[in-house]
Amino acid sequence: MTTILLVEDDISLASWVSEFLTEQNFTVIHLARGDLVLDKINNHPIDLVLLDVMLPGLNGIEVCRLIRQHRQVPIIMLTARADEYDEVIGLEAGADDYVIKPVRPRALLARITRQLSNQQQETNTKNIMTFGELTINQEAKRVTYLKKEIELSSSLFSFLTFLAEHAGTVVDRDSVFLALRKREYDGLDRRFDVMLSSLRKVFNDDPLKPKKFKTIWGKGYLFVADAWGADVEIEQIQPTNKQES
Secondary structure (H helix, E strand, C coil): CCEEEEECCCHHHHHHHHHHHHHCCCEEEEECCHHHHHHHHHHCCCCEEEEECCCCCCCHHHHHHHHHHHCCCCEEEEECCCCHHHHHHHHHCCCCEEEECCCCHHHHHHHHHHHHHHHHHHHHHHHEEEECCEEEECCCCEEEECCEEECCCHHHHHHHHHHHHCCCCCECHHHHHHHHCCCCCCCCCCHHHHHHHHHHHHCCCCCCCCCCEEEECCCEEEECCCCCCHHHHHHHHHHHHHHHC
């Protein structure tokens, strides 16, 4: 269930907003002070924040800035003034939208629904990476290339995903070991060199002249973002076939 954090010191307003949103199948957590928000955000799964501008403890603008330093949760400001200055300050602080009091229930619901939808679309986009004919779906743990599904072990999938997330950047072995093995590189372990060779075999990347996965000697590994088109695949396969014949 979607959880909304309502930060409002007007108890009467907070009460009916909480009741209305609960009827719409949201879980509502209410706080009446701005200086309590960050702790709640950091310790509870919050999907959206309704944030009043005028609050005791810490005002809504300052709270908004603090939230943005820690989370990218959608924030809708509640303001009692139809003032462009309030709107600009709120948006500059990191708010996604604002609602002018007195709050109209259906208008508020529409704003909330839109922000949650935008957040879901952004999440889905981040979970899917596409490079030419290669698609990596992180949530579904699926890889397709040239319209065919590629079967990978969980360790190869994690390695491929990590390299793809840093496409165009050389990642050193220390970074790979810390991210995927949770320890520093000892200077001897060659597991990721072996895994890179495995990825080259799976994706027909010539180990003598690799185009998709490169090893930069003395530096690390490079995932080449623009090497995943169908035309690149044909160029690579033809020389390999000639050598084998």
